[in-house]
Amino acid sequence: MSEKTRVPTAINGGPFGQAWSARADCLQSLTGALLGAFLLVHMHFEASILLGKETFYRFVQVLEGGMFSATGHGWPLVTQIFSVFILVIVVVHAALALRRFPVQLGQWRALRGFMSNIKHKDTRAWYWQMITGFILFFLVSAHLATMILDPEIGPHLSADRVYNGHAWILYVVFLPVVLVHGLIGLYRVILKWGVSNNRSLIRTIAQVLMIYLLCLGSLSLITYISIGSELTLPVQPFIPK
Amino acid sequence: MSRKITFNIFRYDPQDSQDKPKMERYELTETDGMTVFIALNQLREQQDTSLQFDFVCRAGICGSCAMVINGFPTLACRTLTANYPDGEITLMPLPGFELIGDLSVNTGKFMRELAERLKLWLHPKPDDQDMHRLENPMAPEEAARIYELERCVECGVCVSACATKQMRDTFVGAVGMMKIARFEMDSRDNRSADDFYHVIGNQDGVFGCMTLLGCQDNCPKDLPHMQQIAYLRRKMASTIL
Numbered sequence: 001m002s003e004k005t006r007v008p009t010a011i012n013g014g015p016f017g018q019a020w021s022a023r024a025d026c027l028q029s030l031t032g033a034l035l036g037a038f039l040l041v042h043m044h045f046e047a048s049i050l051l052g053k054e055t056f057y058r059f060v061q062v063l064e065g066g067m068f069s070a071t072g073h074g075w076p077l078v079t080q081i082f083s084v085f086i087l088v089i090v091v092v093h094a095a096l097a098l099r100r101f102p103v104q105l106g107q108w109r110a111l112r113g114f115m116s117n118i119k120h121k122d123t124r125a126w127y128w129q130m131i132t133g134f135i136l137f138f139l140v141s142a143h144l145a146t147m148i149l150d151p152e153i154g155p156h157l158s159a160d161r162v163y164n165g166h167a168w169i170l171y172v173v174f175l176p177v178v179l180v181h182g183l184i185g186l187y188r189v190i191l192k193w194g195v196s197n198n199r200s201l202i203r204t205i206a207q208v209l210m211i212y213l214l215c216l217g218s219l220s221l222i223t224y225i226s227i228g229s230e231l232t233l234p235v236q237p238f239i240p241k
Numbered sequence: 242m243s244r245k246i247t248f249n250i251f252r253y254d255p256q257d258s259q260d261k262p263k264m265e266r267y268e269l270t271e272t273d274g275m276t277v278f279i280a281l282n283q284l285r286e287q288q289d290t291s292l293q294f295d296f297v298c299r300a301g302i303c304g305s306c307a308m309v310i311n312g313f314p315t316l317a318c319r320t321l322t323a324n325y326p327d328g329e330i331t332l333m334p335l336p337g338f339e340l341i342g343d344l345s346v347n348t349g350k351f352m353r354e355l356a357e358r359l360k361l362w363l364h365p366k367p368d369d370q371d372m373h374r375l376e377n378p379m380a381p382e383e384a385a386r387i388y389e390l391e392r393c394v395e396c397g398v399c400v401s402a403c404a405t406k407q408m409r410d411t412f413v414g415a416v417g418m419m420k421i422a423r424f425e426m427d428s429r430d431n432r433s434a435d436d437f438y439h440v441i442g443n444q445d446g447v448f449g450c451m452t453l454l455g456c457q458d459n460c461p462k463d464l465p466h467m468q469q470i471a472y473l474r475r476k477m478a479s480t481i482l
Contacts (some may be wrong), residue, residue, distance in 0.1 A: 021448040111404055118309065118313070118404075120453070122453055123455045193471055
């Protein structure tokens with residue numbers, strides 16, 4: 001293998017010419033870990049509907065800064081701003097993760113050939129993480145676009161969006177795809193940086209979380225659909241007792 | 242009672258322009274303690290003298306007889322046929338290397354090119370160039386740490402088990418990083434962290450590794466690839482952060 005001619009540029013020059021490789025890798029792991037952690041928290045917040053409309057309303061109220069607003073309901077603008085923030089992280093993460101995609105036909109063939117000849121669980125796991133990552137480009141965009149354009153959250157308003165707005169179709173696909181991508185990603189990022197070397201334990205935790213969150217998310221979705229189907233139009237926001 | 246075992250073996254001679262890749266079936270009677278290596282020798286002696294495969298030591302030391310056995314890249318001399326209860330064994334050459342013929346691949350050429358590219362030899366300190374002078378004593382702990390990584394037999398299994406390497410030819414793979422780590426921890430080597438950073442602190446090195454862990458899961462010498470690459474990654478990343 002011969003040395004390639006390198007033309008120095010802003011991101012490829014100086015004594016540490018390839019520092020951007022390191023920065024890109026760190027940033028991809030960091031954004032991935034952030035999104036993974038957010039996923040775990042987010043799933044529990046929206047599952048608070050399982051404890052009743054009132055509980056979910058109180059959660060939203062706190063998260064949207066209800067204690068600071070005159071009405072006590074908080075501001076949907078908080079959701080909008082947070083959604084934009086998450087979107088920025090997603091865009092950065094996706095742009096960096098693109099480096100890992102087998103974008104050329106030859107690379108894709110090499111990967112498929114490898115997978116048909118060599119049996120390896122973690123490579124298969126990464127393959128599904130990559131496929132789900134590609135699907136998430138579209139699903140996350142759709143989800144976040146909804147939250148930015150129509151940020152009203154509440155037991156009735158969310159249920160209305162899920163049932164009457166047919167968002168349940170998005171979430172039925174979104175839930176397993178995001179869990180597969182996120183949990184395999186968290187498992188891999190922990191091993192990648194040597195946060196822990198107890199691989200079997202981390203794998204077991206990821207598998208247990210997968211089943212738990214899939215059940216939790218499915219039950220929440222069913223609950224929203226159930227609430228949505230009982231709403232009378234036009235939908236009125238939930239008023240706590 | 243001895244049983245019959247069946248071998249499906251990849252056959253192709255790239256030197257013969259008329260030849261085409263194919264799988265051929267062979268049967269033989271299993272004996273006690275039979276390894277795939279012993280079986281291959283029997284097949285070549287008794288059934289097909291044209292069968293090509295490599296071996297030297299028969300004891301897992303030379304790394305010559307690495308091949309893909311039922312989907313797992315490993316050493317033929319350390320694989321018992323008794324491990325396969327159905328008696329069906331498929332043998333393929335290691336992917337990612339120049340094929341000499343049948344199960345024989347040119348790992349030597351690959352390892353030499355890698356060593357030249359990464360400069361995988363000891364670079365003595367300026368005051369330690371006199372070969373007639375006694376070397377400075379080394380702490381036993383350091384010697385043990387170096388020896389742990391020095392156990393690599395350059396069999397090529399980690400290269401074949403790595404989907405990243407199969408997709409990106411310029412990626413150095415676990416064997417390259419393991420050897421860099423070996424010299425990085427050697428107090429006799431004059432190279433600094435910056436020098437190593439220039440060699441593997443890029444997309445072809447630690448920041449191109451996707452932690453698929455094929456190297457870790459298949460290494461016949463059980464080398465700690467996962468921890469070692471994570472250590473290098475942290476170390477290289479810390480030099481730019």
